[in-house]
Amino acid sequence: MAYAAVLSLTRILEHTLNHDYQYLILDEKQQILSLLERVSSMQDFLENSTQKSCETIECLEGRIRNAAYLAEDIIESHITDRVVSGSASHWDESFCQNLNEVIEEIDTIKKQAIKIEDESGVKDLQALTSLPSAGASKHASSGTSTTMGLHDDLMNIKERLTSGSSEFETVAIVGMGGIGKSTLAREVYNDAYIVYYFHIRAWVTVSQNYNVREILLNLLDSMKKLTDIMHEESTEQLAELLYRNLKGMTYFIVMDDVWDVKVWDDVRRSFPNDKNGSRFMMTTRLENVADYANSRPPLHRMRFLNEDESWNLFREKVFGKYSCPLELEEIGRKIVQNCRGLPLAIVVIGGLLSKATKTQNYWKNVAENLSSVITSNDNQYSKILSLSYNHLPYHLKWCFLYMGVFLQDFNIHVSDLVKLWVAEGILKPITSKSLEDVAQENLLDLVERSLVLVCKQGSNGKIKTCMIHDLLRDLCLREAQRKKFFHVTDGHLQGPHSSMRRVCIHLNRNILHDDAESLPTFLVRSFLQYEHLRPPLNVSDFWLLRVLHTIQAGYINLPKEVTELVNLRYLSGRCNKRWPFASIWKLRNLQTLILDRSFSFYPQVWPFSIPREIWRMSQLRHVQLVGAFLPDPPTTRIQGENSIIIVLENLLTLSTIIDFRCTEEILRRIPNLKKLGISYWKLGALADWQYYSLNNLASLHKLEALKCHIVRRKPHFLHSLILPHSLKKLTLSGGGFPWEDMTIIGSSPNLQVLKLKHYAFKGPKWESNEGEFLQLKFLLIEEIDLKHWIADHIHFPRLQHLVIKECTCLEEIPCGIGDIPTLESIELHNCADSLVDSAMDIQEEQQNWGNNSLKVLVRVKYEKF
Structure with missing residues (x-):
């Protein structure tokens, strides 16, 4: 798609000028600057065009996309040749000539687009006076009358409409297209009791391209109040007429299929509040629209049928x-x-x-x-399904279509999705926000538009896994193929080569290796593999590849030739017991490195050592390894002068590092780290812990999540640790710390999530202290030999979720925990009966006090005989 291609090209041009300037001569830099100026102008033009009610760019999309792809090919090939040769001393006439042709093409496209838009703008203006009807009362009774699965929804909505405050209130029904919002609204509208309860009812279908005048006319028509003379009235006069006809009446207004919060602002003054129980109801696919109009929570969210x-x-x-x-x-x-x-x-x-x-x-x-x-x-x-996609702004269309690269019914890990979005280079940067934050906001926007489903939320309340409905995924695949955005194959690798810049292999039952070898290797930029080929592809042929995702393709080892892919930004896969790359430093553009270990083949895998050259990879954002030793960083000296410190300013994630030393020399190289996973294997007393300089962790001022595993019992660990004030999530496993040391953790001022696993603390009694855990929202206690827990509501004043797993010795939950006003759930897994009984007593006591929001979930694992 045009916008995605233009945004990707913009990122490449900026990266080339900022990081690859040593591979360009002066004239080439000037030419790339000239191209960047034009591409940025085209990007602005595309963004602005989405806000207009005309489709002027559709006919030019192919030309825009092809020009952007061609420019990428020219620049990336040129830089790759220079990197391999290590020289930028010679003039490349063909490179400059090819870029000039792209610049001329972009200029031509821009002029034609402006001309088309100007012409269509006039037509749009003329068409405003002849818009089709926004909908009338007849729509309230059309369509299927089937209410299968809607009985509870119907009763819930009727209760909200006919009870409660006498103030004028609004109710919003939200859900994805085709889930039954309008059907439910029709059933409510035509319900005999609703007809009896309200003096006046009116229905209007709004849709995307609405007109306020048409909405007012249709509401009056629905109320049987429309006369011929009213068609001559102004919008303001119609609004006044509607107001007068509703004044003093108990009325029920339905606005179906609302897409813009502005609709509510445009019509709300026509609805008088006579404090007689009048109601307004809308249906929408957009959560922000529903939130804007909804009088009081919760929104009525439509569910799928069982x-x-x-x-x-x-x-x-x-x-x-x-x-x-x-x-x-x-x-x-x-x-x-x-x-x-x-x-x-x-x-x-x-x-x-x-x-x-x-x-x-x-x-x-x-x-x-x-x-x-x-x-x-x-x-x-x-x-119906396409409406939601067509309504998306450009920057979200790409994100939505990308969901199609994942397998059907696949629970997509948001952390993986975000890294892939970043690596693909199609996220529009926002000042003062990381690309990962932008990606998270885009995902949340898609969720609120009812296009992406939340499967599981993490302990911090953020989305952990998500998915899309199968039929929306089919829409993604069709549209992506039509827009030549990516190519997904469940069979032979056939299709137009121009759609194969991103290739996803989902099943290999019918894939022939000869088909795979016929891929246009020069074009392919992303290769996502969910099933492995035999024999495997020669990845070095894909010499301009940016994304290689093979971690879910079975236990296949990444080939050593991967390090020849100098443009690679994202690499995930499996490896055996050895470090797979001799020259990792060649991957100079790598942002994400995810390596899993083939434990099923090598049950006694020991950590491997990361090459020291990793400190030269300045573009790294996420490094996720299953057990590795991190070497001390080298320093580079230039002609005897002071050493040059290489700082990995972009690094946000680093895990899991064995026996990590928190020296000042290391921590100042990773100042923006947000997530850290560490594991300590060596035995040691208090003096040994000083060697690891754990007190220096406090200097990581942006660290938000720390996961630490201690092999064997090492009770002195916490005494050596100083946590940064920025820490929000802490996971401790092993160690066997005494409960008295919990105050070291409890004093962390911003800690929101605490997970204690596998005898992190040892001993029969934990007595909580007042003034600690002031911000804690989530507490997990798993595989701990605790017997007696002494605590009250003042010890965890903001706790929302308590999870206890495999704690067979713990006899009961302190009854005061139930008095925590923010507590939403208690979850128990394979715990003693007395502990379950205490949780149930807490729930019953809260219900007696009128608190029905506390939920208790009990899971029991039965042994198989």
């Missing part, structure tokens, strides 16, 4: 009041399962099958090709 609800809806659509034939039920349930609880998909496929031949072979074909069957037979279905 298995039984889905089957009953499908059966009713296909067979009406009759039962499904036994020979079709198994395959029918498979079809329903593939709809993943989305009512729209179930209704559409049910309607198709109700009219089609009812044979096992036909239904089997439908089950195997559900998405293509639906989209080819129902254009309205595709339009």
Whole structure:
């Protein structure tokens, strides 16, 4: 897609000028600066065009994308040649000529785009007076009347509409396209009790390109108050007419399919508040729109149908009041399962099958090709799902489409997703924010737009894993292929070469190695592999590769030739018991390095040593290893002058380092570190801990998360440790510290998450102290031999979640814990019956006091005999 390609090119040009200037001669620098100026102007133009109600860029997208890709190829190839040769002394006429041609093409595109936009702008202005109706009351009773799975929702909404405050209130229904928001709203609107309760009802469908005048006219029409003369009135006069017709009445207004918070601002003054229980309800896919209009929490979030609800809806659509034939039920349930609880998909496929031949072979074909069957037979279905994508701003479209590179039904780890987004170079930087923070905000935006589903939240409340609905993933794949953004294959590697800059291999059952070798290696920039090929690809052929993701492709070792990929930004994979790269320093652009160990093959793997050259890799952002020794950094001297310190200013994550020494020399090289994982193996007394300089950790002023594993019991560890005030999350495993030392941790002023695992503390009694853990929100106690815990609500004043796992000796939870006003949940895994009973007593006591928000979850692992 054009914007993604332009943004990627912008990042490459900036990187070339800032980090690869030694490989350019003066004239080449000037030419790249000239290109950057034009590309930045094109980026601004594209961003501004998204805010207008015209589609002027669509016809030029291919040319913009191709020009950006060509410029990337020219520059990256040129720099790579210079890096390999180690020289930038000679004039490259072809390089300058090729860049000139790209510059001329971009100038031509820009002029044509401006001309088209000016012309279409006039047409848009003329069209404003003839917009189609925003919707009328007839929409309130159209569509399917099926309420399968909506009974509880219906009762909940009716309760909110007809009870509570007499003040004018608003209720917002939010959820993804096709999940049943409008269906629920129609059922509520036409409910007999609602019709009786409110004097006046009115319905209007708003949609994306709304017009305030049309909304007002349709509301008056829905109320049966519209007259011919009203069509001549101004918008302000119509707003006044609506107000007067509602004044003194108990009314119920529904605005369906709202996409902009401005809609509420435009019409709210027409709704009088006579304190008579009048209500307003809207449906939207956008959480920020729902939040803006919703009077009081919570939002009404639509859920997917469960298995039984889905089957009953499908059966009713296909067979009406009759039962499904036994020979079709198994395959029918498979079809329903593939709809993943989305009512729209179930209704559409049910309607198709109700009219089609009812044979096992036909239904089997439908089950195997559900998405293509639906989209080819129902254009309205595709339009409904596509609306959310089309409404996205450019910078989010790329992020959403990228979700398609992951496997179907795959729980996507947000930490991996963020690193991939950063490495791909398509995140728009924001001043004072890291690219990782920008990525997190983009993901949250997609969640709030009901396009991405949250699977699991971490202990800090952030999204840990996510996924997208299968049918939205199909939309991603189709659109990405159409936009030539990436190519996903479950079979032969066939398709237009221009779409193969990003290649994802999902299944290898039908992939031939000859097909893989036919990939256009010069074009491929990202290679994500979920199944391995035999024999493996020769990765050195992909000499301009930026992303290589193979960690989920089974136990295959990364080849040593990887270090020849000098443009690589992201590398994840598995390796055996040895460090796989002799020349890691060649990966001068590497941002993310993730190496897992093949433990299933090497059960007694010992840590390996990282080459000292890693300190020369200034672009590193994330280093995640399974056990490694970090060498002391070298210093570089120039002609006897003072040493030059190489600082890894971009490094945010470093784990897991064995026997990590927190010397000033090391810590000043990683000043912006946010996450650190360390493990100590050697035996030692207090004097030995001084060797590791743990007190220096306090100098890492941006460290937010520390994970520390202590092999064997080392009770003096905490006495040597000084935690930075910035620390928010601490995980301790092993060590066997005395409970008296907990005050060292409890005094950390900003600690929000504490996880104690595998005998981190040892001893039968923990007596908590007042004035500690003032910010703690999450506490995990796992595999600890604690018997008696003495604590009250004053000891953890902000605790929200308490999790206790495998603590078979602990007899009870202190009853005062239940009085913590912020406590939301207590979760127990394989604990003593008395501990479970105490948790239940706490919950019951809180319920007696009217606190029904505290949840207790008990999980028991049963032994298999």
